[in-house]
Amino acid sequence: MALIKHCWVLLLVLVIAFALQIIFFSPISPDILELPSATSSVSVPPSNNRLQKVIKLGEGLLQAPEDVAVDEKGTLYTATRDGWVRRLHRNGSWEDWIKLESSTLLGIATAKRGGLIVCDCEKGLLKFTDDGVTVLASHVHGSEIRYADDVIEASDGSLYFSVATTKFRFHDTHLDLLEAKPHGQLLKYDPSTEETSILLDGLYFANGVALSKDEAFLLVCETWRFRCLKHWLKGESKGKTEIFIENLPGGPDNINLAPDGSFWIALLQVVTEGTEFVHTSRALKLIISNFPKASELVLGGIKKKATVINVAADGSSIRKRFDDPNGTVISFVTSAVEFEDHLYLGSLNADFVGKLPLK
Ligand SMILES: *[C@@H]1O[C@H](CO)[C@@H](O)[C@H](O)[C@H]1NC(C)=O
Ligand SMILES: *[C@@H]1O[C@H](CO)[C@@H](O)[C@H](O)[C@H]1NC(C)=O
Ligand SMILES: [Ca+2]
Ligand SMILES: [Ca+2]
DSSP states (O other): OHHHHHHHHHHHHHHHHHHHHHHHHOSOOOOOOOOOOSSOSSOOOOOOOGGGGOEEESTTTOSOOOOEEEOTTOOEEEEOTTSEEEEEOTTSOEEEEEEOSOSOEEEEEEOTTSSEEEEETTTEEEEEETTEEEEEESEETTEEOOOEEEEEEOTTSOEEEEESOSSSOGGGHHHHHHHTOOOEEEEEEETTTTEEEEEEEEESSEEEEEEOTTSSEEEEEEGGGTEEEEEEOSSTTTTOEEEEEOSOSSEEEEEEEOTTSOEEEEEEOOSOTTOGGGGGOHHHHHHHTTSHHHHHHTTGGGGGOEEEEEEOTTSSOEEEEEEETTOSSOOSEEEEEEETTEEEEEETTOSSEEEEEOO
16 A cells, blocks of 8 residues: 555656646747637638749759849849848849858848848848948847848838847747747837837737838738738828738738739748647647657648738738648748739748749
């Protein structure tokens, strides 16, 4: 009898120790992830396979080109995992333009007075010109800017850029999703004072940023919230923030203004089909986060699909939708840029930039 009793005590101690280990050594302190509502006011067009018709540009040369930008001359830029910013000239030839020691170059934007603004998850906000690379912003209010994600330049030269999360690094993005807390920011860099300030705080993975055609408002996408916010820069609502579009059929990544004033948004499959239950249990998330391989699997579905949508200028409707539903040709599309009746697609799981005719 005494032996059995001892065994029970031992088992109890082990269980408690295991539970403590899981809670205290977990890298996250999770919340429940709010999934998009099935009864949304915005109607979602059906999935299709239009993205399977993409033409592959620079195939084999480009390692996971996350974002794409086109300047006034029609030169296309992209930043890749090997640290190269490469550009495609109108004559069809690729140029290795500038290389930086980095594997975390993400969003880019062309600057009106020349050069390219680049977000680096490790170094902050950078400017690339023919003369080399300068760091525009590496700190905000004394803290290091770590996960700069996307940027846009306004006509007065101000740069608006997102910090996806202040808590986790690029390679721990899956932990930020498991934690499901709002660690993202929207920042502004003022070129006249060279100062950076916080415009919005508490965003659920702040990702793509875009300006409306008249620059009256700024959009910032919250990937883990399946929505994009609208922040007024002009007019009577100046300084206010509201929802631009919500309940998107995927987590919004980069967003780009189209020539007609609408927006192209790349949507990520952040919740892998069949694993929705993981996101609704704090305890399960605590356990999973102790096992690196299992936590990475949480984002496993992201490489199995691609979706881009076109949203009306006022956010009232989804006008177009293109998919590669099984990721056979292109997957993990992170960016869609419209230029001269074509869509140019960046991806974190492709070795090319996709080109899709729109007409
Ligand atoms: C294409 O244009 C670029 C930029 O003008 C030039 O440097 C390059 O030599 C051209 N390549 C070809 C093959 O014409
Ligand atoms: C992916 O979808 C296409 C049709 O859109 C189909 O032809 C192909 O067989 C599918 N591939 C896989 C691996 O399911
Ligand atoms: Ca961009
Ligand atoms: Ca992005």
